[in-house]
Amino acid sequence: MKTFVNRPQRSDVQVVAVYWLVALLIIFPSYVVEFGWLRSVAAMAYNMVLDTAAVYFIVFCFLPLVMQQRMRLVALLLIPLFLLLSGLLFKAGYDLILGQTLPWTPTQLISSIIRHGQSYGVLGIMLIGKGYFDMQRRLLLAHKAQTESELKNLKAQIDPHFLFNNLNILYALIQQDKQIASHYLSCFSALYRYLIRHKDDDFVSLADELKFVDEYIYLLNHRFGQAYSFHKVVLTEANLDGRFVVPATLQILVENAIKHNRGDEDNPLAIVISVNDDTVSVSNKIRPKLTPVESTGTGLLNLQERYKILSNKEMQIYRDGFFEVLVPVIKEWN
Known part of the structure; x- marks a missing residue:
């Protein structure tokens, strides 16, 4: 995305109009006192045209060139030419309109360049600042659209x-x-109705998610008998009120544990769900199945990306004899 656009927008024209309206109220009365009405109107009109043209060149011609690597040298070479030309036009125009006869010396020319820079500087800063904030807004909207698209796919x-x-x-x-x-x-x-009901929700309450995983475990016990034992530990300081997680978080983590680890009715694999005030975790001893399981890692990776996008918080995964996944609990979500 370009940092500066190559042509003015309607809002840029409005900024210029407001600037000159304020400038007229401040500058024009002093011109009238010193030079009279006719010359003041002509000088003010010339000033408006020259300053606006100078700012247009800087914002919509010069800066876009600076942003391009291959054109940067050309843009830098244009700086002294622009300053010299703008200074000459400023001095020549004002000398003619106001009837001044100051000599054309290097000192007078430098003074003219500085005075003209001061004249259009405020307007230039206003338009550059506006362009920057417009760029930030466009980047924010583009990022938001991309994030929403990624989240929808997940x-x-x-x-x-x-x-x-x-x-x-x-x-x-x-x-x-x-x-x-x-x-x-x-x-x-x-x-499945639970999943459908929360399909478009970013978060569900932790209390609802714990009920959901209890029902899911009930199904698993029918399938695997006593090969896996499930233990839910809710620490005393844990507060379920105002706590949220991504829908199906615990189901995905429990499913991942069963998918990759073998259970045995004589030696059940313990899967522990721990809940505290800041995190929810699912852990189990690593006991790989005798026959490797094909896995794309979709469930766990999906969950990681959703937490990263929605809460800007990372899931923590530990492998040291035990496999444990710590999920951040979202507080006070609306």
Whole structure:
């Protein structure tokens, strides 16, 4: 994205108009007292045209050249030429309009360049400042649009991911016990409704998410029996009121633990969900399955990106005999 546009916008014209309206109220009366009405009007009109043209060149011609690497040298070479030409026009015009006969000396020329720079400097600063804030606003809008697009794509991945995994479980249960499969389907439908209901939500309350994961664990117990044991630890200082997480956070983390670690009814794999005031974590001992599991890492990566986009906070992942994921709890979200 370019830092400065190459042509003035309507708002730039409005800034120039307001500037000259204020300048006229301040400068014009002193001109009238010193030079009379006719010469004052002519001098003020000349000043407006010359200063506006100088600022136009600086903001819409010179600065865009400076922003281009290949044209930067050309732009720098134009500086002395611009200063000399603007100083000559300023002195010649005012000498003619105001009837002044000051000699053309290097000192007078330098003085003219400085005086003209002071004359158009305020207007130039105003337009450059406005251009900067316009640029920041455009960047902010572009970033917001990109963020919303990324977030929408991430959300779109969750439901199919959840659906695919649980349909596989349901298929396996149908082969084993149709009655259990029927009950599983009923519970699964309730969970899926939760996801659909919060599909467009950025956050859900931590209390609702904990209920959701309890129901999900119920389904897992039907599928795996006692091969996995689940423990929920809510620390005494934890306050669930006004605490939020991304929808399906705990379901994704529990699912990830089961997907990559083997459980055994004689030696169940403990999966611990810990809740405190600032974070929620899911941890388990690393016990890789005998047959490697194909994984794209979609669930965990998706969750990481959503927290980064929505809260500007990072999930923490630790691997040291145990695999633990710490998720930031969002407080006072509206």
